[in-house]
């Protein structure tokens with residue numbers, strides 16, 4: 166898919182009308198993710214019960230790719246176990262690095278459309294932000310912290 | 318269009334026969350054949366390690382290298398070629414001053430004055446000096462259009478000011494800083510002045526002697542020269558008294574096991590094998606620009622900038638940063654589109670074959686001061702055309718729609 170189509174068909178909708186961009190009441194885990202070079206800045210909130218992500222949401226601001234990617238990610242991980250979510254986050258990072266196999270990419274459902282971003286080095290960090298923050302949130306459990314990616 | 322600029326596009330192999338609209342000239346410029354040929358010719362016919370030569374070829378290399386230094390001297394109006402030090406780029410030139418002059422001369426209780434609109438390359442070295450010496454780092458604060466009030470210059474620079482370091486032209490707003498009054502005030506307070514000429518030198522004639530700058534830095538790659546060659550000008554009396562920045566080969570007079578005496582200026586500050594090919598390329602770039610005339614270059618840029626600003630102002634949701642006067646932009650037009658992140662704007666423009674910069678432009682304190690997170694920047698140079706500006710404006714008009722807005 167060329168970039169304009171990617172925006173038109175997928176990114177714009179998630180960016181302008183995100184389903185999961187709001188505060189989450191009763192969140193059990195909370196993590197901030199920042200791309201200092203772009204000003205992308207999100208706060209991911211998860212409600213985890215018995216090892217399952219019952220609900221998730223994010224707030225923040227940034228470019229369309231970062232916001233849409235986080236929204237699609239939440240579509241995918243709600244209802245999944247934390248292990249499954251971790252595997253999906255790994256798969257997404259591998260896809261963006263151009264290393265994922267077909268099965269890993271397929272498991273990402275709509276977010277698989279972001280595969281073409283792997284060829285745009287300047288935008289890779291935007292696409293990764295939500296997923297990287299998810300990985301950090303799950304790795305640290307309910308602990309608060311920040312996921313930074315330095316640049317320039 | 319000026320006669321001298323009519324047919325120059327063919328001189329630039331990367332642009333010739335290409336539809337690409339290259340509007341990222343403030344980041345780096347394209348290179349004309351004349352510059353590339355000069356570099357190739359140096360390596361084909363003159364290459365040896367300069368300054369070491371006991372044989373003819375090395376003498377030829379030395380002559381090419383020192384000839385380039387003389388071209389730079391004349392270009393910026395320095396008194397003596399020994400005041401011209403070749404560096405890798407403006408960043409290295411600024412660091413040279415910070416390390417060799419700043420760290421040794423600035424004392425606790427002194428202050429260093431810089432401007433909030435500086436490029437990170439003219440901020441971080443001074444943060445380092447302030448931290449290490451216990452000096453205070455002071456910022457001149459600009460208004461929304463990048464203007465610096467005289468009263469502030471008068472009040473901020475005082476008898477404890479050791480160094481004032483400012484750009485001649487901002488890389489985000491394109492606006493000129495009032496360097497003449499800054500230099501006058503600094504000198505009356507006994508401070509030395511470091512001018513970052515990275516964005517001014519490519520666009521307007523520079524005369525460091527008339528300006529009375531103590532140090533002046535610029536990069537070759539922003540004025541048609543290859544990457545990896547830059548210049549530090551420094552007043553001879555200041556450079557003489559400074560310790561070397563880097564040490565090693567080519568910068569010594571005599572070395573014993575314990576000690577060394579340093580070479581004369583400028584070689585004291587050029588440790589190791591030099592970038593002779595780059596210096597030759599820089600000289601060729603200067604010759605190319607002076608043949609056309611920097612006044613003609615500036616007039617062309619201002620005309621393109623005026624056209625661009627008029628077109629952008631007519632597009633709803635687009636706002637231009639900085640002055641309303643195109644002549645005060647030095648070819649730089651930074652802008653934002655309401656509701657659209659600059660990185661998304663740049664990505665969409667890229668699909669239309671248009672290269673613009675987006676982000677913080679290595680000037681985060683300025684963007685924070687202006688209350689914006691990031692911006693897009695289109696910057697033109699002598700080879701850009703009115704047609705490119707029109708195509709750019711037409712593409713920009715569609716960006717909001719491409720990003721999902723109704724209009």
Ligand SMILES: Cc1ncc(COP(=O)(O)O)c(C=O)c1O
Pocket residue numbers: 343344406407408409436438439484486487488513515516536679
């Ligand atoms: C105003 C200014 N100063 C310094 C620099 C640093 O130049 P360079 O990266 O060539 O060292 C730049 C260019 O990016 C600039 O625009």
